[in-house]
Amino acid sequence: MTKKKTTNIILFSGDYDKAMAAYIIANGAAAYDHEVTIFHTFWGLNALRKDEDKMIKKGFIEKLFAKMMPRGADKMGLSKMNFAGFGPKMIKGVIKKHNAMTLPQLIEMAQELDVKLVACTMTMDLLGLKEEELLDNVEYAGVAAYLADAEDGNVNLFI
Amino acid sequence: MTKKKTTNIILFSGDYDKAMAAYIIANGAAAYDHEVTIFHTFWGLNALRKDEDKMIKKGFIEKLFAKMMPRGADKMGLSKMNFAGFGPKMIKGVIKKHNAMTLPQLIEMAQELDVKLVACTMTMDLLGLKEEELLDNVEYAGVAAYLADAEDGNVNLFI
Amino acid sequence: MTKKKTTNIILFSGDYDKAMAAYIIANGAAAYDHEVTIFHTFWGLNALRKDEDKMIKKGFIEKLFAKMMPRGADKMGLSKMNFAGFGPKMIKGVIKKHNAMTLPQLIEMAQELDVKLVACTMTMDLLGLKEEELLDNVEYAGVAAYLADAEDGNVNLFI
Known part of the structure; x- marks a missing residue:
């Protein structure tokens, strides 16, 4: 039996367009029969946040972070031409027009394709994010x- | 016969300095006898745009994107200290002073070194970019x- | 004797959070017994700057760059939610609260773990940075x- 090839993506960025790129590569690699992991750290954790406000008791700075960071993939801004939220509307407009997939749809597809979605526990601590705030079926690791995944990986990317 | 080593760079960024880094690494790897591919996606596609206005019929949002995005490598901004266009002037000033290569020169050199320049067809669709608007000798792929290139790659980077 | 696995990180970014990510991965890989190199280029060089003003004779543009770029790891801003310097204070606040390591501490640890810190000589030239301005025990290369390190690397990242 040959070992499966693997793709290991660190999603550090909290930008809608960069997260799209990460998930498009991940889903492509999964379709290509790779074992795929997306390791969400720092602002990339926001892609995994649920839409609802979970009313969790937090410290002051953690509350500030929670308020200021986008709650879920659909709320994220663009890395370029964000224009106070108009850029994401444009991107979502062309996605719809071209029958392409939105970021929440790409994430759903990733879960169907068994892409392993990991949340970085260390940065969750720092930003004050709790497991109840993140999507179901997410794994927690450091x-x-x-490194255990990536050191024998075929495609390793930091996005 | 041994297989050539390969370098596969995804250029997602539309920043002058990041594109410089991508092309410097690519040209270095080509000189090092790697097979090198730069896969241009999202804002990275702007590095491949021609300088001229091609007057192509486009939808409304596509026209907006075309207007707002830099037309070609020479027009791109910096990721840091852009200062409404003053940053790029500073960088170009020091490049000239040190007899280093500008981004358009680096791209020309890459083409001479047979670096494969690929434009991502899916994001071209999204941003409304047409083949006529991009440099000659560019390949089109998804x-x-x-992944076919990168899964056996030696140096895989997302920039 | 088996060859050691290697991790090769290009630190292009001058953001505090991205540099933290780079050094956390580097230190993790070193603890994992990898040979680790961080290649600092462009704004990433600022992480290696000493805190003091070294009063070095420089050209006009080089002086401007030196003034505007952060002098050392502790002065760097955030890639997201920088809020004119308030963001870094928040991050440093939570780092302290959670007994995590600040960026200068992570860099110190990297040096203790024999992570090879390299400064890119070509971009030092461009930005007008001199060896006297950078930390001790830094290597200088292009x-x-x-590429010689990375082409047989296990984990190659561009941050």
């Missing part, structure tokens, strides 16, 4: 788990 | 072609 | 040295 940098050691990432 | 994420599957990228 | 893209060829990076």
